[in-house]
Amino acid sequence: MSETKNPGISRRLLLTGAGAGGAGLAVGALAAAAFGGQLPQKPAADTVDFYGEHQAGITTEAQDRMHIVGFDVTTKDRGRLIELLRDWTAAIEQMAAGRPVGGGGSYDAPPEDTGEAEGLSPAHLTVTVGFGRSLFLDEHGKPRFGLEGKLPEALIELPHFSGDMVEEARSGGDIVVQACANDPQVAVHAIRNLSRLGFGTVRVRFSQIGFGRTAKTTSAQQTPRNLFGFKDGTANILAEDADALAEHVWVGAGSDQPWMEGGTYLVARRIRMQIETWDRSSLREQENVVGRIKSTGAPLSGGEEFSEPDFAMAGSAGPLVPVDSHVAVLHPSAHGGARMLRRGFNYTDGSDGLGRLDAGLFFIAFVVDARTHFVPLQQAMSANDAMNEYLRHTSSGLYAIPPGIQPGQYLGQQLFEG
Ligand SMILES: C=CC1=C(C)c2cc3[nH]c(cc4nc(cc5[nH]c(cc1n2)c(C)c5CCC(=O)O)C(CCC(=O)O)=C4C)c(C)c3C=C
Numbered sequence: 001m002s003e004t005k006n007p008g009i010s011r012r013l014l015l016t017g018a019g020a021g022g023a024g025l026a027v028g029a030l031a032a033a034a035f036g037g038q039l040p041q042k043p044a045a046d047t048v049d050f051y052g053e054h055q056a057g058i059t060t061e062a063q064d065r066m067h068i069v070g071f072d073v074t075t076k077d078r079g080r081l082i083e084l085l086r087d088w089t090a091a092i093e094q095m096a097a098g099r100p101v102g103g104g105g106s107y108d109a110p111p112e113d114t115g116e117a118e119g120l121s122p123a124h125l126t127v128t129v130g131f132g133r134s135l136f137l138d139e140h141g142k143p144r145f146g147l148e149g150k151l152p153e154a155l156i157e158l159p160h161f162s163g164d165m166v167e168e169a170r171s172g173g174d175i176v177v178q179a180c181a182n183d184p185q186v187a188v189h190a191i192r193n194l195s196r197l198g199f200g201t202v203r204v205r206f207s208q209i210g211f212g213r214t215a216k217t218t219s220a221q222q223t224p225r226n227l228f229g230f231k232d233g234t235a236n237i238l239a240e241d242a243d244a245l246a247e248h249v250w251v252g253a254g255s256d257q258p259w260m261e262g263g264t265y266l267v268a269r270r271i272r273m274q275i276e277t278w279d280r281s282s283l284r285e286q287e288n289v290v291g292r293i294k295s296t297g298a299p300l301s302g303g304e305e306f307s308e309p310d311f312a313m314a315g316s317a318g319p320l321v322p323v324d325s326h327v328a329v330l331h332p333s334a335h336g337g338a339r340m341l342r343r344g345f346n347y348t349d350g351s352d353g354l355g356r357l358d359a360g361l362f363f364i365a366f367v368v369d370a371r372t373h374f375v376p377l378q379q380a381m382s383a384n385d386a387m388n389e390y391l392r393h394t395s396s397g398l399y400a401i402p403p404g405i406q407p408g409q410y411l412g413q414q415l416f417e418g
């Protein structure tokens with residue numbers, strides 16, 4: 001990764017005095033200026049465009065690291081919420097370009113940027129912001145923030161699925177912020193600085209770090225592996241497939257809420273994987289559960305990784321791809337053609353106190369409508385999927401992801417001013 005930020009003067013050089021003669025206050029003031037981005041900047045490499053028709057972090061190449069946070073809004077003041085969205089937009093734009101947050105600041109005030117990304121590559125940082133149903137309606141069903149009439153029909157309360165062990169404190173939230181990067185420190189820095197800007201307006205409800213991507217979103221990327229050791233993302237919707245994106249991911253012009261045109265819906269499920277049990281199961285069992293060959297990712301009916309599974313091909317004891325295998329249960333042919341853009345991450349969160357790792361998949365998918373593209377699939381999965389024996393769903397969330405913006409606009413402007 002290249003080091004491309006604030007190449008003029010490094011903060012360490014300034015603070016040690018080695019680069020500026022050592023006079024405390026002058027050095028400090030100069031450091032504050034450099035850190036605030038007031039010196040000439042070279043355009044950073046390793047960046048992903050922040051502005052565009054759609055928000056970054058959806059079809060843009062899946063990075064290796066993620067930090068996702070659900071926030072609850074603590075203010076009742078619509079103007080303050082909009083002000084925060086403006087501040088976040090400015091900060092995200094700066095961080096995505098590899099610059100520190102803020103515009104300088106005073107030496108006698110806390111630095112505007114927390115500093116831990118200084119000197120690092122922007123690492124293809126993307127920050128994606130969305131809104132939960134609870135931003136629109138309070139617990140009594142009363143509109144919040146003057147958003148009456150703005151709740152999309154598709155922004156439903158996700159139902160309880162059989163076997164769910166969902167923890168409320170890890171689920172939902174008024175606002176979701178997904179930061180992805182190829183450097184964990186860059187992703188954490190982004191979330192930390194947005195949380196800091198939100199002090200007094202929002203509070204963190206849940207936070208999850210993912211350490212390895214479990215999907216590919218462009219044809220150039222290799223298919224990664226999940227913690228079951230299987231290739232994951234083989235049949236994903238890719239950025240190059242504009243027709244599939246238009247049909248299954250992007251909200252079109254016919255939606256009940258014009259502000260969502262060009263947006264999408266993010267489904268989040270924290271799924272703990274019973275990896276100790278999995279690791280004691282035979283390779284035959286593992287492959288029958290997934291419906292694919294572990295080493296190559298090819299369907300059990302034959303071919304190579306990207307061959308279509310043949311669910312009718314018979315083996316000696318029934319179909320070669322078992323009817324209760326994950327691939328058979330979730331395949332579009334079983335769901336009226338519905339597909340999703342998966343963009344999840346492996347996670348580990350220490351141990352559970354019983355000698356087992358708390359590890360799994362933080363499942364993230366982007367869909368045009370969860371009522372048609374997620375709920376029926378999750379219902380089928382919880383009823384019929386052999387993989388269930390090894391899974392426990394511990395969180396759940398659905399968020400409306402507004403479209404992208406142009407310079408001068410703020411994230412969510414279509415909702416608040418549309
Ligand atoms: C309801 C949606 C899905 C959940 C939840 C889910 C969890 C989950 N998946 C794996 C591992 C694999 N999934 C694979 C394919 C696949 N999964 C879903 C949906 C959900 N998965 C779909 C729609 C598909 C594609 C089906 C198809 O078109 O063939 C695969 C196979 C490789 C691939 O295509 O990606 C694996 C492996 C885990 C471990 C998991 C929960 C922890």
Ligand SMILES: [Fe+2]
Binds near residue numbers: 326330
């Ligand atoms: Fe899956």
